[in-house]
Amino acid sequence: MRGNDVGHTGMDADVVIAGAGPTGLMLACELRLAGVDVVVVERLAERTGESRAGGMHSRTLEVLDQRGILDRFLAIGELQPVGHFSGLYLEFDEFESRHPYPLMILQSDIERLLEEWAAELGVRVRRSSEVSGIRQDGSGVTVELRTEEATPATLRARYLVGCDGGRSTVRKLSGIDFPGTEATMTALIGDVELPDLPEDYVWVRRTPGGDYSAIAFEPGWHRVITSEFDRVADRDETPTFERLRESLVRVAGTDFGMRNPRWVSRFNDAARQAARYRQGRVLLAGDAAHIHFPAGGQGLNMGVQDAVNLGWKLASVVRGQAPESLLDSYHAERHPVAERVLHNTRAQSALVRPGPQTDALRDVFSSLMVFDDVNRYLRGMLTALDIRYPVDGSHPLAGRRVPDADLKTADGATRVYELLHAGRPVLLNLRDSTEVAAAVAGWADRVGLVEAQSEDDHWLVPALGEIPAPAALLIRPDGHVAWAAATDGTPDTSALRTALATWCGPAPRG
Ligand SMILES: Cc1cc2nc3c(=O)[nH]c(=O)nc-3n(C[C@H](O)[C@H](O)[C@H](O)COP(=O)(O)OP(=O)(O)OC[C@H]3O[C@@H](n4cnc5c(N)ncnc54)[C@H](O)[C@@H]3O)c2cc1C
Structure with missing residues (x-):
């Protein structure tokens, strides 16, 4: 039962994922897309069908669009005209994203659709299997499972990712602290x-x-x-x-x-966050890494986005293309994102307490939300469209999610997110630069070079406003910009090579 694209010995899988919730399923799909052999182990015998989360925000919808599966979710969800911050209405801007709305869709449906996609990709899901022990050493992790059989089973893998929810056994067994604030x-x-x-x-x-x-x-x-x-x-x-x-x-x-x-x-409203997202060969994602008041519906979204940040990095390391240190960027990028969400949910929980002082505070807050800048700020935060990862480079897009711009290519019209369906990095050469095309040649086995032109001279970027369309872009599989060149001046191909080596691993010799 292996269906494996990666050669290794003595392993049952490259990666074991604990938990078949939205985070674990999304991560499993990301890893399979990259050809990694993955097993998801799930404590429950079948999906609970509990409705739980009630919606997805713009960035999560974009992420699903980047993989070509968004239509499945739009077909059963319901678009909402407004969002909210602690129950106070928040306007959306139709130009900031192709999906400028929250989609009302139950978590039970989200999990069903992700499980269907996982099955199409060949993910192995092993139910009635609860992680009960972990031993890691220099070459892998041995995962002990409590199953319906009398004797515990074990699985050996190179990495284990705990996507096993807020009471994560993987987190506890790994000795990772979970500091935060108590429920009130x-x-x-x-x-x-x-x-x-x-x-x-x-x-x-x-x-x-x-x-x-x-x-x-x-x-x-x-x-x-x-x-x-x-x-x-x-x-x-x-x-x-x-x-x-x-x-x-x-x-x-x-x-x-x-x-x-x-x-x-x-x-x-307890709010806690794992002190570290990685402990050697064990990583955490989703609720296993952060819990908070579900105000503004951000938890599931964050878990899916953790998975999309981690998947391609873990795949690169498993394939031997990138060094293990690439995995440290997962904590560096995603820990601050959850820290900010915990912060905004604490503020939202303070804003719903009963009493005349809070009533007055809500009134003041509502009058501020009339201002476009305030709306934009809160909207960027709740939708996660404004995230900027700490990526080197002075271009305003460096570290941000790439807008889904319309493009012209020799083969016809396309758009940026269509180029990301395979989950591979893409170098988008928008000004036909021979230097840019030459710089990426060494990475041809892992980076797609796309020659195209932008339909628009300017792109609208949440939190930034309009900026001139760039001359070239290196886009990571998660849709974040690793390097960009402005239209005025010569592209800095030395910085491009550094970005390629950082995010895609050193160029293969030969
Ligand atoms: C009332 C409510 C409303 C919410 N609304 C929203 C919303 O609108 N939008 C939003 O984004 N979020 C919302 N959330 C949050 C959202 O439900 C969670 O953030 C989301 O479920 C996290 O997904 P996950 O996959 O990380 O963890 P989970 O969904 O908790 O999945 C973890 C899985 O791991 C399994 N597991 C546990 N322990 C083990 C083990 N030892 N071995 C193997 N498997 C194990 C569990 O059975 C489970 O299937 C809401 C939450 C609540 C409670």
């Missing part, structure tokens, strides 16, 4: 029927006892959330339908005839 509130959530909900009901209602919301997800079904503050539920207190009903009555004064629960759960 309890929220109960349920997918239920609400026959007595008034028709004029909209969005979040704040009351002196807390707040509640009821969002229509599917005809006849609502997602009800109640938040109560300064009361933190015990970990072993089971979230039940009755507790949700009691909480709704305390906060709203009625249960709106609530009945027929499909799913009831609980969350809080």
